Amino acid sequence: MQLEGPLRKMSTYYGEEIRYTLRLGDDLLFMNALLGRNIEISFNGNHTCFCGHLVSEVYRQNFCRECFxxxxxxxxxxxxxxxxxxxxxxxxxxxxxxxxxxxxxxxxxxxxxxxxxxxxxxxxxxxxxxxxxxxxxxxxxxxxxxxxxxxxxxxxxxxxxxxxxxxxxxxxxxxxxxxxxxxxxxxxxxxxxxxxxxxxxxxxxxxFNYPIKHQIKKVKSMNLKAPDDRVQGELWGIRGQYIITENGVFNVRSHSGFMVKMKVT
Ligand SMILES: [Zn+2]
Structure with missing residues (x-):
């Protein structure tokens, strides 16, 4: 499965276990169902600001210069x-x-x-x-x-x-x-x-009860900064706006607007 588009924060649904969905391009992923699967997110170097402009540089909270x-x-x-x-x-x-x-x-x-x-x-x-x-x-x-x-x-x-x-x-x-x-x-x-x-x-x-398969003991942050940067690993859980993998944690919200490809295998 391969999806592509600007990252946006995951939507949450309250219940016995919190459910997460992630919209990427035209696709909507039910994230809880991906626990245990391998996820790879790669960055193409561009950002889509919430105003719709595609830019290569963003300010705090990923606003383009004009919006910021x-x-x-x-x-x-x-x-x-x-x-x-x-x-x-x-x-x-x-x-x-x-x-x-x-x-x-x-x-x-x-x-x-x-x-x-x-x-x-x-x-x-x-x-x-x-x-x-x-x-x-x-x-x-x-x-x-x-x-x-x-x-x-x-x-x-x-x-x-x-x-x-x-x-x-x-x-x-x-x-x-x-x-x-x-x-x-x-x-x-x-x-x-x-x-x-x-x-x-x-x-x-x-x-609040988050979907977590393995509780991590050490927190290593994974970030996308430059074109072709990628993060990957087996999905262990989700809490807040963090995707938790075997290799580290990825803050979806702080990457909002990043143009990415996501592969699930
Ligand atoms: Zn903007």
Whole structure:
């Protein structure tokens, strides 16, 4: 089986075991079914930006030069919700886009991987965001009306909870023993008074079970950088947006837009 096209992040489906699909060109692969098979991904040196342009050089998050400096999808607010200003009617790059994105309900959550982290996501991205992170479990702390307030809560909790976790530890399944729901209670008590009205009632802990055939002990990262680079190996599992093989791990999301050929044997 040989497929070709720009890599995009895998789609996830929640269930007893998380299911992953990968779209490549016109094909849709059900990745769980490929565990135990040999996978080879080779890079032809070009990238397709989300705007459709084919380019040989990309900026952070694989945007082409023009998108990186001008499109609202690539603006600094995307990474830092606390910089949001659409609720004040202030434009960053495209006020209509920013209003659509920012002035909608968001969740502030705690997720457990190697540690317990605090994060922010649009309501519509849940539980997908957690599966993309490879979280072991997660629970909602607050439901707020816009992205700015979510960012404010996140900043208030950053002194106590981390906002980044180690992907290496996540892939080795090194996880904290801390109880997530106890941490939710701690977080509630740490919130500034004016944010307590947004506490999410009846929060439950969601658990995520990834398709993993062999648990890796050592994490070796495999990357595509130059034309003709290739990664290959027997597929051992998938967690977050990582393909785990006998030879190392491959982050699909960080290669989004890379023009590749994929062979499954
Ligand atoms: Zn572009």
């Amino acid at each position: 400096f001008t499109k609202p999808e690539a603006s600094p607010t995307i990474m830092k919700p606390e910089l949001s200003q659409a609720h004040l009617g202030i434009e960053e790059r495209d006020l209509e886009f920013e209003k659509r994105l920012q002035l909608q309900p968001h969740y502030v959550y705690l997720a457990k991987t190697d540690r317990i982290k605090v994060g922010v996501t649009r309501n519509t991205q849940m539980p997908f965001r957690w599966m993309d992170q490879g979280a072991k479990s997660a629970a909602i702390l607050l439901e707020v009306p816009n992205r700015y307030i979510a960012g404010e809560a996140e900043v208030a909790l950053k002194n106590h909870f981390v906002d980044k976790t180690s992907w290496q530890a996540m892939l080795k399944d090194d996880s904290t023993d801390e109880d997530l729901m106890e941490s939710i209670e701690t977080a509630k008590s740490l919130l500034p008074e004016h944010l307590k009205q947004f506490i999410f009632k009846d929060s439950v802990e969601w658990y």
